[in-house]
Amino acid sequence: MNKNVSKGNPLALLPIVVFLVLFVGSGIITGDFYQMPVLVAFMIASGVALLFNRNEKFDTKMDIFCKSAGDPNIVLMLVIFLLAGAFGSVAKAMGGVDSTVNLSLSVLPPNLLVAGLFVIGSFISISMGTSVGTIAALAPIGLGIAEKTGIPVALVTGAIVGGAMFGDNLSMISDTTIAASRTQGCDLKDKFKVNFLIVLPAAILTVILLAVMTSGYKGSAGQTYSYEFIKVVPYIAVLVGALCGVNVFVLLGGGILFAGVVGMTTGSLDLSGLIQAVSGGMAGMQELCILVLIVGGVVGLMKHNGGIDFLLNFITSRINSKKGAEFGIAALVSVVDLCTANNTIAIVTAGPLAKDIAEQYDIDPRKTASILDIFSACWQGMIPYGAQLVTAAGIVGVSAVEIIKYLHYPMLMLVCGIGSIIFGIPRLKKTKENTSKVS
Template sequence: MEKKERIKKRPTLLQGMIPILFMVISLSFGVGVLKLRTEPIIILSAFVAGVIAWKLGYTWDEMQAGVIDKISRALPATLILWSVGLLIGSWMYAGTVPMIIYYGVDIVNPKFLLVTAFLITAVLSTVTGTSWGSAGTIGVAIMGIAAGLGVSLPATAGAVVAGSYFGDKLSPLSDTTNLAPIAAGSELYEHIRHMLYTTIPASLVALVVYFIVGMNSAGSATTPETVLTLQAQLSEMFNWNIILLLPVALIIAGSLLKWPTIPTMLGTSLFSVLIGIFVQGFTLKNGFISLIQGFNVSMTGFAGDVAPIVTTLINRGGVVSVTVTTVLIFCAMGFAGIMSVTGMLDVVLEAMLKKVKTTGGVILSTIASCFTVAFVTGSSYLSILIPGELFRDAYVKRNLHPKNLSRTLEDSGTVLVPLIPWSAAGAYMTTTLGVSTIEYLPWAIMNYMGIVFAIILAFTGIGIAKLNPEKESEAAVEVN
């Protein structure tokens, strides 16, 4: 006897809103108050969405198909995330990142400390793809120098945060830089190039302010002991050689020449392991361990007590380090899959965009959604994934290229989270730099100026890419 097919109903706005509201409230209380893990809460939210889907007439097989579809779309970027873990572990093993930090600290100019703080952390975060690692290593050293020079600590912390998130936003090694194209449906390197429209102007504004303030607060003092210790121990652990910069050159070349992302990262990782073996004298076994579990200071054979700042720098990388992000992606895609296949996202989106008629309105709505998710959840990942899924089809319907959406997600998602005191990023920066979030917030200029420029571009049309320029031209001719 054939199984009777269930009649599917179109969800109401209330039915579409229930899973979203449940997730928002649960994350606010669960993560914000009880300090619970995010992933189980999202799974529970997916269960709520599943119950409503079942009442609408959808079977488990149909919901599962929606979940599998979303996860399959995320797999290419997930492979990139794993490649990032491999790359960071191998760069630590080769001595590439330690050398950049060693000489970066060495060139800090007290007269232009704020400018230097921004530039060095921007370079380091771009090379490594991590804002936390940049702030926790070179950022700590810069804060020590600022204290010795009598330079404003909130201003210095703001410059460090802004510089750290410059790379977190633009680096192909950054998890959020990879997540935004996943959510929007754009391609990694076109997404990075498109972000320059807002990131470069925002950074220039920040540099001008840092230059003016820095000129008025410059002084002279001896280099803090922490900086001397950092350099001394790094130089004992590694052999400095220009060859160590070749992995960086390969990644930059791959970005400019549009080489396939994953093969480029994997090839660079293996090349970095060879550098670690032949230049640093490390073992092949430790090279492979670094790729999977991350590099550890014990692999250098350094004798003596290792300074905490050095340990923070060295013990990083490996595929294992990105597994938490991978799990979060799968959980979020599970929730999004059920919401999408049942049409619940569609009814919510239709209600939100009912009165939005212009490109500026769509982008402004996206920014508002990112703000809401970021403030409620304190998660840069969710502030990208949820609005991305919500607005993805809306951009396509309005002939807007998906890279407009991925850029807006980063402009108002990634860089906003460290400015929220109750977020993990805000708490980390406060603990690491010794300055409260509220104090450094005004000085993290790049973080919020990017949003300002995003709004300007949205309403002027500058830097707004069309999905099909010919279609727009034909429409314009018909109107005339």
């Protein structure tokens, strides 16, 4: 541990305080936590950050802002976001989402429908890289199953949200996985392995719990689901390729071409439709990309002005062990997510500080990345004003608060995350090449 950390300047954290006041304050006052756009709030925060250090020229501060926003890790993250958006859009346009959902539903026995929906949601969100997209795809089907079987709608919806958060937390093309891995400097596949070992018990317990809770419901939805297996293959190819360690740029670029070829071969897409799908997918990521740039610039200015040093000193002065450091990182990203209702923003915001703490306490980057993703995901899946529950509640017509008691997986994920810190699970050993093996 570095004992010479500067005490820093707490006033340098004012930009993030301004952001939270604007974003959370407007949500409390209006009852709508999306009334204040996150991008607008961060733009105002960046203006506040530029007001510090009046002795420095404005051009100098803008140079710091731009260099921080243009950090190589951030730029690489942006390109990955754009490619991930394009792949998801092309795969959806050629019917991959519908086929994946229907294939999964076709093989499930009636008395395991709800547990099966959790598994389906997990697979789809791992494949698509988006929890909200998974919920939007599955919620209407879940509502129909609930109506025909008598299973409580909130229970079915909770299973879908849980599955969506499982996959979103692990997917190779999820913006949260990408952000967590890039900010901590580890490979996607390595973070996946560590993260998977931590949350697997939560997933297994959730499946068992859902199966037991719905064992008395024997009715079938009585519906035939049509699908084309070839349209599921691009998702499988991306998942397998990622696990095999294929370069993420090659993986996503190849996935886009593969999905496009499948779409044109099956007649679901023509060349014009493919181009429009790629464009639309990238356009859907533009706001996130701009936001990441602004956050990078603001964090850079706060660090230059001593804000990061203050936080580091504040947290580390209360940390006496490696486990304490891991809990500090978990608490940091949790608080940011609860305030912003966006796990990607929480990871991007907390990531640089988490990396500093991890380096001081020799925490493996993959463990840090997993902590960031797990603790932001579990809270994101449980807050009633988050996009996931808002989307689910809107589709099925029940209160978001009513769904919370059935969010078994996010709750168990939180427990597993805490347990992994307390018991030091999984144990990681470094090889001579400075890579690690999971034991």
